[in-house]
Amino acid sequence: MSAVTNTFENVKAVILSAHKSSTSREKVNFYNSWAENYDQDVAVLDYRAPSLAANSISSHFNGDREAAVVLDVACGTGLVAKQLRKHGFKHFMGIDGSEAMLDLARESGLYQDLKQSLLGEEPLPVQWGFFDVVVIVGALSVGQVPVDAVRNLCNSTKPGGYVCMTTRSNCDNVDYKVSLERELKQMEEEGLWTCVDVTEVEDWERAVSEQEDGYTSGAVYLYKKL
Numbered sequence: 093m094s095a096v097t098n099t100f101e102n103v104k105a106v107i108l109s110a111h112k113s114s115t116s117r118e119k120v121n122f123y124n125s126w127a128e129n130y131d132q133d134v135a136v137l138d139y140r141a142p143s144l145a146a147n148s149i150s151s152h153f154n155g156d157r158e159a160a161v162v163l164d165v166a167c168g169t170g171l172v173a174k175q176l177r178k179h180g181f182k183h184f185m186g187i188d189g190s191e192a193m194l195d196l197a198r199e200s201g202l203y204q205d206l207k208q209s210l211l212g213e214e215p216l217p218v219q220w221g222f223f224d225v226v227v228i229v230g231a232l233s234v235g236q237v238p239v240d241a242v243r244n245l246c247n248s249t250k251p252g253g254y255v256c257m258t259t260r261s262n263c264d265n266v267d268y269k270v271s272l273e274r275e276l277k278q279m280e281e282e283g284l285w286t287c288v289d290v291t292e293v294e295d296w297e298r299a300v301s302e303q304e305d306g307y308t309s310g311a312v313y314l315y316k317k318l
């Protein structure tokens with residue numbers, strides 16, 4: 093990890109450079125190049141999504157946390173498992189498209205298993221109906237993981253298990269958020285899961301787009317598989 097903390101302007105420039113990536117593969121390559129500075133750069137952005145998702149899971153999960161198996165999809169460097177560990181969860185499997193992010197997740201020592209997979213292009217490399225909790229944070233947004241991947245998050249979860257997802261509400265992600273919410277509702281109507289909680293958060297993270305100032309908002313969704 094670099095010893096010098098980046099300025100907000102530098103972090104903003106790094107993230108805006110990623111907007112040039114038009115395919116999932118290009119986006120994952122961007123994460124390969126960002127991995128080393130990711131944790132300290134997202135701290136500059138006041139990125140709280142991992143702790144917000146972990147709080148949501150923790151406030152509704154009433155099973156045995158020490159025995160529960162958590163699938164962390166788009167796990168990145170491991171910030172979500174780090175937060176869930178504080179709430180008593182101990183068993184984690186992580187999936188991500190970026191080898192460099194996975195290397196850092198491996199170094200964290202938090203995961204028993206880590207696999208590379210490009211969501212939207214490759215099948216989710218897991219057993220269906222196995223996980224007590226499935227979580228995806230910071231990756232359901234335009235240009236990253238496609239909306240239809242949420243069906244496989246539900247497929248991977250045990251009946252009675254939880255799926256926790258986050259997305260941002262900033263202007264470039266508005267259409268994606270609408271499609272995501274349509275799919276979540278559609279799956280509820282199909283009897284696949286039930287909505288437990290939706291938390292809209294005003295101060296999600298510091299805004300980096302040219303059109304916005306201050307903080308962008310975001311949302312945490314928690315569903316229970318039927």
Ligand SMILES: C[S@@+](CC[C@H](N)C(=O)[O-])C[C@H]1O[C@@H](n2cnc3c(N)ncnc32)[C@H](O)[C@@H]1O
Nearest residue numbers: 116123166167168171189190210211230231236
């Ligand atoms: C903003 S980071 C979030 C990482 C972690 N969940 C967190 O909250 O810190 C997004 C992660 O999603 C991964 N990602 C983006 N699109 C992906 C895709 N199509 N398939 C697999 N991983 C993807 C990236 O490699 C990156 O590690």
